[in-house]
Amino acid sequence: QLKAEEEEQHAKDGHAEKVAKQEKKVEGLAKSLEKMGYSRDKKGDDDELTDEIKEALQEMVMADAKLQKLKAVDPRFALIPPGQTQVTPDEIEDMVSSGHRKKFFNPADPLHQALLRGIGAHHAGMPRKYRMAVERLFRMKRLSVVIATETLAMGINMPTKTSVFAGDSVFLNAMNFRQMAGRSGRRGFDLRGNIVFAGVRKDKIQRLLNSELPTLSGNLLLTSSFGLRMLIKHASIRTQQEADVMEQSRKVESFVDKIEDTVKGLLQEWRTDKGIVVNEERSLALAAMSPKERADHILSVRQEAMRHINSRDLASALVDVPEASRKPLLMEIVDERAAKLKQAVDLAVQDTGFAAAAVKKLGEIKASAEVETPAMVAERERIRDIRDHN
Secondary structure, rough: HHHHHHHHHHHHHOOOHHHHHHHHHHHHHHHHHEEEOOOOOOOOOHOOOHHHHHHHHHHHHHHHHHHHHOOOOOOOOOOOOOOOOOOOOOHHHHHOOOOOOOOOOOOHHHHHHHHOOEEEEEEEOOOOOHHHHHHHHHHHOOOOOEEHHHOOOOOOOOOOOOOEEOOOOOOOOHHHHHHHOOOOOOOOOOOOOOOEEEOOHHHHHHHHOOOOOOOOOOOOOHHHHHHHHHHHHHHOOHHHHHHHHHHHHHHHHHHHHHHHHHHHHHHHHHHHHHHOOHHHHHHHHHOOOOOHHHHHHHHHHOOOHHOOHHHHHHHHHHHHOHHHHHHHHHHOOOOOOHHHHHHHHHHHHHHHHHHHHHHHHHHHHHHOOOOOOOHHHHHHHHHHHHHHHH
16 A cells, blocks of 8 residues: 555655666766766776775765655655654565675565565465564564464564554454554553454453463373482582581692693603503502502502503692692603703692692691681571481
8 A cells, every 4th residue: 555655656756757767877887987988897996096086986875865865765655663764675685694796685576675664474385584683673663564374472572562463363362462462552652552353343352351371281291301310419519618628629620621631741751752652560569559559559660550550640649748848750751852842840849739739728728718607607507407308
């Protein structure tokens, strides 16, 4: 109807003649530029253009812009929201552009032309890009009317001023009615909203207005994975002292991980250079020792232990090695002429110092946690009550 009214008004105003006249003007300017030696395909830098060509180009741009405006949808026959400008094909193209050469906007498509008039449509059968354009334009308040099914009822934030229920449907139930009617008069957007019924029986209108929403009940599916997650969550409930001990233990482990990454490369480089073959029995024997015993053993036999120890056991043992002995111990398996290896030794010694400080802090936290205080007793009882409740 808007298009028909537009065509009727344009016929009275002589719009077709205006478009034809402007097209001739643009065509004439293009020919004049060609005579001046200007070509769009082989145009050079702006500095190479003469003043006469620049003036003609400026006139050409203005004439072409006026022509496009004449060919565009007449704003008098478009539903443009107050305070907003008319949507252009380029804006729609930018909203749904995915980098493909093929353009989305089709001037011959009535639905695409309707967007330029502030009208959109939305339902599950529409192309995804078109629905995306409608949703974005409506949220930007560039569309005045959106004709939709229940696809806009849930899951999409599209507040309106008025919701119109045009015609009855078997899908118009209490849930869909509340969802679609709730689009109008959104809190924070409008003080009130309007609901309009057209073609719906009076008794159904009353039933929809007075009906209650269906009761939503959960259907919990008990599986082995769910039960395991609940057990892990139950075990994760700890007192503050227990949480502090675990946090500090993680810090110690993170430092040991860094040391292991460094000494692993040093051991591999040394063993490859010397052709050393690791003895699995000796390696397992070293792994069975405590970090303190392993540190004492390494200091006593030096390279003999370094031949067979794995990187993780060496990293944990270095923490118990006296600070003054750490670097000399590692330098025994490093060529002093290799600058990168010496830097790796310095990094391992530095991380070992951090790890030793973290171990000392961990011991202090454990010692303080063993001291019974009224606050600790109350905290332990609270955690026990939570576990029993769960």
